[in-house]
Amino acid sequence: MSIVEDAKQAVQGAVQGAMQKAIQMAPDSFMPGGKPDPLIRQQHGHIGKPISRLDGPVKVRGEATYAAEFPLDGMLYAALVFSTIAKGRIASLDTDAAEAAPGVELVMTYRNAPRMASMPLFMTSEKACGGNDLPIMQDDRIYWNGEPVALVLAETQEQADHAASLIAVTYDADHSITAMAAAKAKGTEPGMFMGQPLQFATGDAAAALAAAAHRVDETYTTPRHSHNAIELHAATVAWQGDTLRVHDASQMVAHTAWSLGHVFGIDEDKVHVTSPFVGGGFGSKGLWQHQVLAAAASKLAGRPVRLMLSREGVYRIVGGRTVTEQRVAIGASEDGRFDALIHTGTTAMSRHNVLPEPFIVATRSAYAAGSMALDVEVAYLDMVANTFMRAPGEAVGTFALESAIDELAVAMDIDPIELRLRNEPDKDPTTGATFSSREVEKAYRDGAERFGWAERGAPGSRREGEWLIGTGVATATYPYYRMPGGAARITLRRGGHATVDIAAHDMGMGTATAQTQVAADRLGLAMEQVTFRYGDSTLPGVVMAGGSQQTAAIGASVMAAHRDLVTELLKLAGNDSPLAGLDVDEVVGVDGGLAKTDDRTRHESYASILSRAQRDEVVVEATPPAPLETMHWSMHSHGAMFCEVRVNAVTGEVRVSRFLGSFDCGRILNPKTAASQFRGGIIMGLGLALMEETQFDERNGRIMNPSLAEYHVPVHMDVPAIDVIWTDIPDPHTPMGARGVGEIGITGVGAAVANAVFNATGKRVRDLPITLDKLL
Amino acid sequence: MSITVNGLPVPLPSDPRVSLLDMLREDLHLPGTKKGCNQGACGACTVLVDGQRILSCLALAVQYDGRAVMTVEGLAQGGELHPLQAAFVEHDGFQCGYCTPGQLCSAIGMAAEVKRGVPSHVTGDLSAETIALDREELRERMSGNLCRCGAHNGIVDAIFEVYAETEAAE
Helix, strand or coil: CCHHHHHHHHHHHHHHHHHHHHHHHCCHHHCCCCCCCHHHCCCCCCCCCCCCCCCHHHHHCCCCCCHHHCCCCCCEEEEEEECCCCCEEEEEEECHHHHHCCCEEEEECCCCCCCCCCCCECCCCCCCCECCCCCCCCCCEECCCCCEEEEEEECCHHHHHHHHHCCEEEEEECCCCCCHHHHHHCCCEECEECCEECEEEECCHHHHHHHCCEEEEEEEEECEECCCCCCCCEEEEEEECCEEEEEECCCCHHHHHHHHHHHHCCCHHHEEEECCCCCCCCCCCCECHHHHHHHHHHHHHCCCEEEECCHHHHHHHCCCECCEEEEEEEEECCCCCEEEEEEEEEEEECCCCCCCCCCCHHHHCCCCCCEEEEEEEEEECCCCCCCCCCCCCHHHHHHHHHHHHHHHHHHHCCCHHHHHHHCCCCCCCCCCCEECCCCHHHHHHHHHHHHCHHHCCCCCCCEECCEEEEEEEEEEEEECCCCCCCCEEEEEECCCCEEEECCCCCCCCCHHHHHHHHHHHHHCCCHHHEEEECCECCCCCCCCCCCCCHHHHHHHHHHHHHHHHHHHHHHHHHHHCCCCCCCHHHEEEECCEEEECCEEEEEEEHHHHHHHCCCCEEEEEECCCCCCHHHHEECEEEEEEEEEEEEECCCCCEEEEEEEEEEECECCCCHHHHHHHHHHHHHHHHHHHHCCCECEECCCCEECCCCCCCCCCCCHHHCCCEEEEECCCCCCCCHHHECCCCCHHHCCHHHHHHHHHHHHHCCCCCECCCCHHHHC | CEEEECCEEEECCCCCCCEHHHHHHHHCCCCCCCCCCCCCCCCCCEEEECCEEEEHHHCEHHHHCCCEEECHHHCCECCECCHHHHHHHHCCCCCCCCCHHHHHHHHHHHHHHHHCCCCCCCCCCCCCCCCCCCHHHHHHHCCCCCCCCCCHHHHHHHHHHHHHHHHHHC
């Protein structure tokens, strides 16, 4: 990132800071969510019911179609060749044998690729979503080890793969920086995240730490991680005249359409991106070079193209979570209250992306402390652009923070839950904002009772044969986000059927199912009478499936459209209706029509209103208010994570035998799909704790284990029955009273496991993953 | 040369490099069988050949001359889901759905292995005539099928219900 852009972001950050203060001071009633969503009060609808996912039958029949499963007439298959140096130039490139190979239609390199703009870097404008902003096959320069240097199109995948193996490339390597120590030696820069600096200080934390009655001061390290969605990244593309059609695997279809338009110099409505099913995302299914390369090759060949990355290809060109080195120091008084909380450290990133892993974000709102010092510094490496992966910041930041708190509890001989609760803040520790809803204590009390926390022994005190047994606990936390850009369309037909359209996504979170429940309740219809359409860039809204914000973004968009719909219906109902004289705030959707909220006998069905008005349908589209609630209140979900491990005293092997997540995430819309999101996050957290590491060769910047055989994710045998419970206390200031549930599950898990390992063995591991060699 | 896929005879590909997986997905347009790694590490491509589970990405199609292949598309009988498919929906044994076809085919093959008395790493008595399908056996035997959404509990519950509870009761 350039200095100019840094300055721009810093200014934006300062403006946001000033604005945030003003928004904080404004009355609640001025805010979105100032008046609670009427659905929060409604207790007898579809919301809260464990409804099986609507796309379940299609998925178990194998009939759901993913990005690489749209066969197009005349389609060619693509294969890629990746660079083997981290930085430099292509010295020679021999493509003759590949071009002469059977079935080959095109070999594309920097010599013949069409002129294209770089991808607009994610979050640098409203719809920008490029994973990096580097030239794509525009010249002979190499920016990272694994960058695509050639693409082959052939009639079959076998022919393309074989031809790609015949391409010979040599390089002139430049000096590159691929080791963390070397990058740090060149100096670090302060990190920025979403326009805000990743620094915060109040009081003199260093002095308070030095003067504290009790203190811990330790360094924690976490490695690179890869999302490893089981579906390989893929795109099936075709140019239809001047329109680019993309069947993508995407968690941001509208962003992708706009960004691809920018790359090819065409208007966003000339790019049509759809993604009805996505085989897992976790932050990885954005815009990377493969979609651009597929579209460019298709343009040159004049035929549709399918590009499905190999598993190695995903590791080479789609970034993952980057490495962190974190210091956490806590100074506490005799009664356990924090006098000083210091969380600082360094993360590595490339010069061509926007995400310094923001490991302090959870710490900002977690605990009251007399003084604080938070800082994320960035060391720049020549490596594949790192990116967002499930709970960026919180997933690894809570490992450090919540391990340190456990260490302090051990040092002070206090129960770690009590130590945390003694430091519960009464307002946001860094912004001073009021909490919208914060039930950390209830989550802990409920969880402790269900888990049997009281039976916990001293470190190293439980043993069954070779197995040492221990329990640990940690706080999970993730913010409520709602990003700008939401919009939804509702089409209500005379027969009483409604369609909700929004360019949102369902990568398996259960979005379509939960939002159908919500829309049915809001409209007073049965679920069968509601169709929820998503995953298509031509639908309204610019809604990213990220930041666990879709529930709120869709909820607020549909609320806005619903308000317009009701206004229109009341107008159409006129003076001959039982609803005559009522305004939009006095009615609710119920029994296939509208009724006065406090007198349901004043009811008229949609069919009746539309018939009388001689209308077949009413169509409304609306945009929700800007998400000012996120600045007015401090809005966060929490969880108490309880873990029991068995550690083999001979081999050091760690087995997780029990896990409980006790969550406070507002109202739960669908207990079945929400439980799966919680469990899914926890299981990815078990991987983070015990086995996951993208091994990066610091000599040459190449990822060494680009396969599912060498990067270990939890398998069935690693996953015990995972218990999840929740408070179900609605957040009065969010749509439906809900907060997102997609990311919180992975937070706190690393520390809960590490703390349990300590309780079992007396050994503290501060370097993830906790592999057996670290326990011997 | 031909094989049968879900009961129908189909010709084998002329290119001997074509894997059984690519033949199913690209030649026969049966994309229910998924590609997750193409190197035998994830299990998403699992299909049944004469009732036994195999990884179709590691199988060359021409090796299967005369054999009967069953894919996820062949499990349901008309409008009726296979009991295991219905149990997966009921227990939420998936989220994104991408590993699901492989989990389903693998579970069917796995249950048959247990019935035949084939021991696993966690089987206590290797010489036992019959093996009980408990959750430990089930989890061990299904560990070649990765799931990244973390639907493991639901998958195990669904398989256990169909092959340990229902069938054992019959």
